[in-house]
Amino acid sequence: MTQTDRQGQRRWPGVAAVVALVAVLGAAVAVAVAGREQATDSTAAPVTEGRLAIRNARIFDGVDVIERGTVLVRDGLIEAVGADVAVPDGVAVVDADGKTLLPGLIDAHVHAWGNAQQDMLRFGVTTGLDMHGMPDRLPALRAQRESTAPTTQADLWAAGYAITAPGGHGTQFGFPVPTVDADTDIPAFIAARVAEGDDFIKLIVEDLSGYGGTRRLPTLTAAQVRAVVDAAHAQKRIAVAHVSTQASARAVLDAGIDGFVHVTDDAVVDDAFVVEVARRDVFVVPTLVVIASVAGADAGRQLADDPALSPWLTPEQRDSLGARMSTAPKPARFTDAIDSVRRLHAAGVTILAGSDAPNSGTAQGASLHGELALLVQAGLTPQQALVAATSAPATRFGIADRGRIAPGLRADLVLVDGNPLEDITATRRIDTVWKNGARVERTRSAAAASAGTVPDDTRISDFETGLDARFGSWAPTTDQMAGGASSVAHARIDGGADGSAGALSVTGEIKPGFAFPWSGVIFFPAAQAMQPADLSSRKTLVFHVRGDGRRYSALLFSGASSNAMPAVQSFEAGSGWTEVRLPLDGFAGADLSQVRGIAWTAGQPEGTFAFALDDVELR
Amino acid sequence: MDTTLDTGTRVNLWRCYLLDTRCELLRLLREPMYIIPTLLFPALFYVMFGLLLGGRGSGEAARYLLATYGVFGAMGAGLFGFAVTLAIDRERGFFALRRALPAPPSAWLVSRLLIAMLFALVIVLELAALAVVFGGVSMTAGQWALLWTVTVLGALPFCAIGLLLGSIASANAAPAWVNLLFLPMAFLSGLWLPLSMLPGVFATLAPLWPAWHLAQVALGVTGQAGTAPLWLHLLVLTVVTVACCVLALRRLARAV
Numbered sequence: 001m002t003q004t005d006r007q008g009q010r011r012w013p014g015v016a017a018v019v020a021l022v023a024v025l026g027a028a029v030a031v032a033v034a035g036r037e038q039a040t041d042s043t044a045a046p047v048t049e050g051r052l053a054i055r056n057a058r059i060f061d062g063v064d065v066i067e068r069g070t071v072l073v074r075d076g077l078i079e080a081v082g083a084d085v086a087v088p089d090g091v092a093v094v095d096a097d098g099k100t101l102l103p104g105l106i107d108a109h110v111h112a113w114g115n116a117q118q119d120m121l122r123f124g125v126t127t128g129l130d131m132h133g134m135p136d137r138l139p140a141l142r143a144q145r146e147s148t149a150p151t152t153q154a155d156l157w158a159a160g161y162a163i164t165a166p167g168g169h170g171t172q173f174g175f176p177v178p179t180v181d182a183d184t185d186i187p188a189f190i191a192a193r194v195a196e197g198d199d200f201i202k203l204i205v206e207d208l209s210g211y212g213g214t215r216r217l218p219t220l221t222a223a224q225v226r227a228v229v230d231a232a233h234a235q236k237r238i239a240v241a242h243v244s245t246q247a248s249a250r251a252v253l254d255a256g257i258d259g260f261v262h263v264t265d266d267a268v269v270d271d272a273f274v275v276e277v278a279r280r281d282v283f284v285v286p287t288l289v290v291i292a293s294v295a296g297a298d299a300g301r302q303l304a305d306d307p308a309l310s311p312w313l314t315p316e317q318r319d320s321l322g323a324r325m326s327t328a329p330k331p332a333r334f335t336d337a338i339d340s341v342r343r344l345h346a347a348g349v350t351i352l353a354g355s356d357a358p359n360s361g362t363a364q365g366a367s368l369h370g371e372l373a374l375l376v377q378a379g380l381t382p383q384q385a386l387v388a389a390t391s392a393p394a395t396r397f398g399i400a401d402r403g404r405i406a407p408g409l410r411a412d413l414v415l416v417d418g419n420p421l422e423d424i425t426a427t428r429r430i431d432t433v434w435k436n437g438a439r440v441e442r443t444r445s446a447a448a449a450s451a452g453t454v455p456d457d458t459r460i461s462d463f464e465t466g467l468d469a470r471f472g473s474w475a476p477t478t479d480q481m482a483g484g485a486s487s488v489a490h491a492r493i494d495g496g497a498d499g500s501a502g503a504l505s506v507t508g509e510i511k512p513g514f515a516f517p518w519s520g521v522i523f524f525p526a527a528q529a530m531q532p533a534d535l536s537s538r539k540t541l542v543f544h545v546r547g548d549g550r551r552y553s554a555l556l557f558s559g560a561s562s563n564a565m566p567a568v569q570s571f572e573a574g575s576g577w578t579e580v581r582l583p584l585d586g587f588a589g590a591d592l593s594q595v596r597g598i599a600w601t602a603g604q605p606e607g608t609f610a611f612a613l614d615d616v617e618l619r
Numbered sequence: 620m621d622t623t624l625d626t627g628t629r630v631n632l633w634r635c636y637l638l639d640t641r642c643e644l645l646r647l648l649r650e651p652m653y654i655i656p657t658l659l660f661p662a663l664f665y666v667m668f669g670l671l672l673g674g675r676g677s678g679e680a681a682r683y684l685l686a687t688y689g690v691f692g693a694m695g696a697g698l699f700g701f702a703v704t705l706a707i708d709r710e711r712g713f714f715a716l717r718r719a720l721p722a723p724p725s726a727w728l729v730s731r732l733l734i735a736m737l738f739a740l741v742i743v744l745e746l747a748a749l750a751v752v753f754g755g756v757s758m759t760a761g762q763w764a765l766l767w768t769v770t771v772l773g774a775l776p777f778c779a780i781g782l783l784l785g786s787i788a789s790a791n792a793a794p795a796w797v798n799l800l801f802l803p804m805a806f807l808s809g810l811w812l813p814l815s816m817l818p819g820v821f822a823t824l825a826p827l828w829p830a831w832h833l834a835q836v837a838l839g840v841t842g843q844a845g846t847a848p849l850w851l852h853l854l855v856l857t858v859v860t861v862a863c864c865v866l867a868l869r870r871l872a873r874a875v
Contacts, residue, residue, distance in 0.1 A: 014869050017862035024858040028826035032847040465670060465753060 050075060052411075052437065053087040057096035058419060062103045062391035062404030065383070065421060071101060073411040076148030076437040081405050099431055100419055103390040103405050104412025107368045108285045108397070109261050109354025110156075114531050115314070116357075116364045117153035121440055122312055123365025124414035124433050127155050127402060129354070129393065131202050131242070131261055134175055135160035138197030148410065150438035154365075157397060159202035160193055162242070163228050165218040169206040169242070172480040180224055190231035200397060201232035202261065203241045205252055210245035210266035219248075226255040238397065240285075246273060259283040259396065261354065265291050265333045269340040278347040283396050285354035286341045288334075288374035293361025294325040295334035300361035303370040308428035312442070315560035317363035325360045341378035351380060352396065353389035369428045382424040411437035454525055454533050460616040461523075463492050463502040474504070475529065477522040477599055485511040486519035496614040497544035497577040503614040510606045519609070520552070520601030523616070530557065532594035538618040541582040541598065547573025547611030550602060556587040557597040566599070573611040584618075635723050639730035646704075647734065653699055657738055661692035662745040668811065670753050681754030685746055686837035687810040689770040692742030693735075694805065694830050697777025698784070698797045700735040705785025706793035714871070732778055739774040743767050758841065766840045773833040776856045779863035780829065786870040804830045826851075829859045 052073040059066040061081060070087060072079040087093060104126025110116065112130045120128055127145075138160055145155035164170040166179040180189060190201060207219045220228070225241075232239040238258040243249040245266045252260070253276055263269075263286035269277075277284070292299040300321035304313060313321070345351050353375060355367035362370075368389060375385040394403025402410045413434040418426035433440040457470040467474050467490075478486045488508035496503035508519040525533035541554065552573055555566035567587035571580045584592055602609040647654055669684035708714060717727060747763065750756035758766070781797070788796045805811060807821060808831035814822045825831040832852040839849060 013865050017865040020858050021862045024855050025827050028832070028847075028851055028855050029823070031851050032826040033823055 051079075051088075051091045052094065052434075053091045054094045054096050054101055054413070054415065055087060057099055057101040057415065058421075059101045059405060060103075060383070060386055060390075060421060061406060062394075063387065071405060071413070073413075073434070073437045076411055078405055078407055078409050078411050080407055094415070094432070096415055096431075099415050099417055100421070100426065101405065102386065102414045102416065102420070102427070103403055104410075104414055104433070104435065105368055105389045105427075106353075106393040106399075106403060107355050107357070107365075107389070108352040108393040109287050109356045110364065111356070111358065112154075112156055112158075112364070114528050117156065119314065119317060119364035119366075120154035121152065121365070121433060121435060122442055123309070123369065124416075124427070124430050125154055125365045125368050126412035126414075126433070126435055127157070127394075127399070128364075129200075129397060130156050130158035131240075131356075132159060132162035132170055132173075132204075135193070135196035135198065138199075142197065148436045151435055152440065154435070157199040157399060158197075159200055159240075160196050160198040162202045162204050163190075163193070163220070164204040165220050165224075168204060168218045168220070169208075170204045174477050174481045175475065180220060180228070184224075186224065186227040187231045187234065190228060190235055190237075194235045194237060198237065201228065201235075201237050201239045203228055203239060203252070203257075205241055205243050205248045207248075210248075210264070222251045222255065225252055225257075229255045229257055246270070249273070250276075253277060253280065253282060256280075257282060259285065259352070261285045262287050262356070263291070263337050263340050263344070265294070265337040265340075268336045269343055271343075274343050274347045274349070277344060278349050281350070283350040283352055283392075284341070284344055285352045286337065286375070286378070287354050287356040287371070288337055288341065288378065289362050289367045289370045290325065290356035290359050291337045292334050292374070293323075293359065295331055295337075296324055296326050296329040297331070297334055298322075298324065299370060299374075300324070300363075300367070303366060304363075306425075306428060308425070308430075309366050309369065313363065313366060317358075317366060320358055320360060321363045321366065323360035338374070338378045341375065341380075345379050345384075350392055350396065351375060351384075351388050352393045353385065354393075369425070372424050372427055376424045382421050385424055386420065386427075454535065458538075458617050458619045460618060461504070462500065462615050463496060463504045463613075464500060465492075465502065467492050467504065469523065472523055472525040472527075472533070473529075475522055475524065476520075477601065478508070478519040479517045484517050486517050487511070488519040488521070490521045493612065496612075497546070497579075498615075500614065503544075503546075503612045505610070505612045506600065507608070507610040508602065509608045510602055512606060517606070518553075518555075518599075518601040518603050520599055521613070522555075522557075522597045522599040524597050525595055530596045532558070532596050534593050535584070535595045535618060536592040538592070539584055540619045541584060542579065542615075542617040542619055543600075544577050544579050544614040545571065545573045545600075545611060546575065546577045546614075548609060549574055550609050550611070552609075552611060553599075553601050553603060554582055555597075555599040555601060556584075556590045556595065557599070558587075558595045559591040560594065566597075577614070632723060635726045636729045636733070639722070639726040640733050643704075643730045643734055647700075653703070657692070657695050657699055658741055658745075661688045661695070661742050662749060664688060664691070664811070665746055665749055666753075670749065681750055681756050682758075682841045683813060683838065684811075685750040685754070685756055686766065686841045687808075687834050689739075689743045689746055689766065690773060690808075690830060690834045690837050691805050691810045692746070693739035693770050693774040693833070694777045694810075695801060696735045696738035696742065697774040697779075698781040698801055699794075700731055700738065701778050701781025702784040702788065702797045703790075703793045704731070705782060706788050706790045709785070709871075710790040728782075732775070735774045735778050736771045739771045740767065743770045762840055766837060769833075769837050769840060773836070773856070776829050776833070776860045776863075779860040779867070782867040783863040783870075786867040804828050807831070808834050810834055826855070829856060832856050 054071045059069045066083050069083040070085040071081045105124050106127045107125045108129045109131055110128040112128055138158055141156045141158055161177050162170045164179055166181050171177045205219055208215055208217050229239040240259040240261050241252045241257050242261055243252055243264055246264045249264045259282055263284055304318050304321035353371050355362050355371050357364045357367045372385045376382055391403045402412055411434055415431045416426050417429040417431055420426035454471045459470050461469045476488045476490050478488050490506045492502050493505040506521050510517050510519055551570050554569050557566045567590040569582045569586050665684055665688045669681050784796050808828045814825055832855045836852050
C-alpha cells in the first residue's frame with residue numbers, strides 16, 4: 001500500500017460526511033420549496049374549477065356591453081373576454097344564454113362586522129369599502145383581498161377609524177375612537193392612522209343641525225377639515241367625508257375633499273354647489289337607501305319583500321331592512337336627495353353606489369341592489385348605475401385589480417337572469433356568484449345564521465396577564481350606541497379573586513340620555529362582535545365579582561337577530577370578592593345555541609359605578 | 620464504541636458513565652455563565668414573546684413558541700455543552716490524561732450527551748409549566764410526551780454540531796463560534812417568530828438549518844407544522860448528526 005493510498009483511505013469518511021451534508025441540505029431545500037409551491041398551488045387553485053368558461057353571456061364589462069360573448073377564467077383571474085374568444089378543450093363551461101355577466105359589485109359605503117362579508121358575497125357584492133371601524137383588523141383585510149384562494153367572504157378596503165371630534169358622531173358605537181381636538185397635531189394624527197393601515201381617510205362633519213332637533217354634536221372645524229384633507233393627501237390617501245347639510249358640504253368641498261359618502265339631504269343642492277362639485281371632479285356616494293330610512297319611508301321593507309331577494313336574507317337582515325332610522329315621515333328629505341343626485345349627475349359628477357349598511361332600513365349586500373334602483377330613479381341609466389357599482393368605485397378608490405371584466409383582473413363575477421341594462425332590478429335575480437374564480441355556494445341554508453362552535457374550555461378569562469380570553473373577546477358597551485351618554489372604562493388591574501394576579505376593572509357613569517341607560521363590559525364568544533356561538537352544552541355562568549354595593553345586571557344576547565332584547569339576571573357586587581353562579585336557563589327566553597354576547601352592566605340609578613370581575617367561566 | 624478494556628475485572632460501564640456524568644455536572648454547576656443562560660433564557664424569552672407580547676387570547680403564539688423555544692433550548696444545551704467544554708479540554712491536554720485513566724473513552728461523550736438531554740428536558744418542562752399556567756395552552760398527554768421526546772432527542776444533532784465546533788475551535792474562540800451559529804440559526808429557523816412574517820427568501824433558505832428541521836418536527840406535534848414531509852426533517856437531522864460526529868471524531872483522533 002502506498003502512502004497516497006493510505007491517506008486516501010483515511011480521508012474518505014470525512015469527505016463522505018461533507019458530501020452527505022451538502023447533498024442532504026441541498027435536497028432538503030429542493031424538497032421543501034417544491035412542497036411549499038405545491039401547497040400554495042393547491043390552496044390557490046379554486047376548489048371547483050381551475051379554469052372556467054362562461055359562454056353566450058351578455059357581458060357588461062364595467063364600462064361597455066358585449067351583447068354576446070365569452071369570459072375565460074383561470075386560477076382566480078380573468079384570462080380573456082370578448083365576443084369571439086375560443087373555449088379551450090377540457091375547460092368547465094357555463095352556458096349563460098339569456099343571462100348577463102357583471103363584474104362583482106362594489107358597495108362604496110359599508111360598515112362591516114359580524115357576518116357582513118358573507119352576507120355581501122351572497123348578494124353578488126364582492127368588495128366593500130368600510131367607512132369606520134377598529135383598525136386592528138386592517139392587516140388581515142389586506143391579506144384577505146390579496147389572496148386569490150376561494151373564499152366565502154367579500155373583500156374590504158377600509159378607512160379604519162373615521163376622523164371626528166371628541167364626543168362627535170362616530171364615537172357612539174361602543175368602541176374607543178381617537179379624536180381630533182384643538183391641540184391635535186393633525187399631520188401626525190393622520191400619519192398614525194395611515195400607519196395603522198387605513199386605505200383612505202374618512203372625515204365626519206356632522207353636528208345634527210340638518211335634522212331639525214335641538215341636539216347638537218361637536219364636530220370638526222373648517223380649519224381641522226382642511227388640515228386633515230391636506231395630511232391625507234400628503235400621505236397619498238384620498239379623503240372622503242360624511243356630510244348631511246349643504247353648508248357643511250360646501251366647507252368640506254373648499255378644503256379639497258375627494259368625495260362625499262352621503263348626498264346632503266337638508267335641501268336640494270343649489271346650482272353653485274353642483275357646478276363647484278363638478279369643477280373639482282369630486283365624487284358622491286349618495287346612499288339613498290339609508291336616506292329613505294331616515295325619511296321614514298319603508299323602502300327597506302319593500303326590498304325585503306322582493307321575491308328575488310327575500311329567500312337569501314337572514315332573519316337579522318330581514319329585521320334590519322324592516323327597521324327605520326326614523327318613523328316620523330319626512331318625505332321631503334328623500335325627494336330632495338333624489339333631486340340632488342339628479343342634478344349632480346346631470347352636471348357630470350361621478351356617482352358611486354353605496355348602501356351605508358347595516359344601518360336601520362338596510363342590509364349588507366341586499367341594499368346595494370336597492371341603491372342601484374334608486375340611482376336609476378334619480379336619473380342614471382341602468383348602465384350608468386352599474387358603472388357606479390363596478391368600475392367607477394374601483395377607479396376612484398385606486399383599486400386596480402377589480403371593478404371590470406378584463407384580462408388579468410380578479411375573477412369576481414356575478415351572473416344574473418335577464419338584462420339589468422334595461423331593467424336594473426334584474427341585478428337581484430342572481431344565478432351565480434364567482435369570487436376569485438370559484439363559484440360561491442349560495443345555498444339558502446347559508447342564509448340561516450350558523451352559530452360557531454367554541455372550544456371545550458370552560459374558562460373564559462382569569463385576567464392574570466391581560467384582557468385575553470380562551471375564546472372570544474372583551475369590549476366596552478354603553479348606551480351611547482343607542483344615543484345615550486353613559487360612559488365606561490375597562491382595564492386589567494393587579495390583584496384578583498382568591499389572591500390571583502389580576503382582575504378586570506369596570507368603572508363608569510350612568511348619565512341621562514337614553515330611556516334604559518346601561519354601561520359596562522361585554523364578552524363576545526365568537527371571533528367577531530355579536531357573531532353567534534353555540535353554547536348549548538353549557539349550564540352555568542360563573543364569575544367572581546367585587547364592587548361598590550350596586551346591583552348589576554348580567555345580560556345575555558342571543559337568537560337569530562343581533563338586535564333582539566337580551567335576557568337579564570341580576571347580581572350584587574359587594575366590597576369583598578364573591579363567587580356568582582348564574583344558571584343559564586335562568587336567562588328567560590335565551591337561545592343558547594346562538595349566544596352573541598354576555599354583558600355585565602350597571603343601569604339605573606344615575607351616577608358613577610365601579611366593579612371588578614375575575615375568573616369568568618361558562619361551565 | 621469499542622469499550623472492551625483490559626481492567627482485570629468487569630466494570631459496569633453504566634456506572635462509569637454515571638460517575639462521569641456526575642463529575643461533568645458538578646463542573647458545569649460551578650460555571651454559572653453556562654448554566655444560567657442555557658436553562659433560563661428560553662423560559663425568559665418565552666414569557667416575553669409568547670405570553671406577554673403574544674397574540675391576544677388565540678393561544679396560537681403561546682403554542683407555536685412553546686415548540687420553538689423548546690428547540691431553541693435543546694440547541695443551546697447541545698451546542699454550548701459540547702463545543703466550549705471540548706475546546707477547553709483539548710487545549711488543556713485533558714484527553715491525554717483521560718487516555719491514561721482506567722475509564723472507558725466513550726464515557727466522556729456519553730456523559731455529555733446525557734447532560735445535554737437532561738438540560739433540554741429541564742427547559743421543556745419549564746416551558747410547559749409556563750405555557751399551561753399562563754399561556755392557556757392545553758394539549759393531550761400524548762402530545763406533551765411526544766413534544767418532550769422530540770425536544771430531548773433533538774438535542775443530539777446539536778451535540779454533534781457542537782462536537783465538531785469544539786474539535787476545530789480554540790478554547791477562546793469556541794464561545795464566539797457557537798454564538799455566531801446559535802443566534803442567527805435560531806432566528807432564521809423561525810424559532811422566535813414564524814418565517815411567514817419575514818420576506819420569502821428566509822422560508823426558502825430555511826431547510827439549510829438543522830434547527831428549522833427540528834422546529835418543524837416539534838411544530839408537527841403542536842399541529843402547526845409546515846408542508847414539508849416528516850421524513851425529510853428526520854433524514855436531515857440524522858445525516859447532520861452522523862456527518863458531524865464522523866468529522867469531529869476524526870479530528871479528535873488526530874488532534875489529541
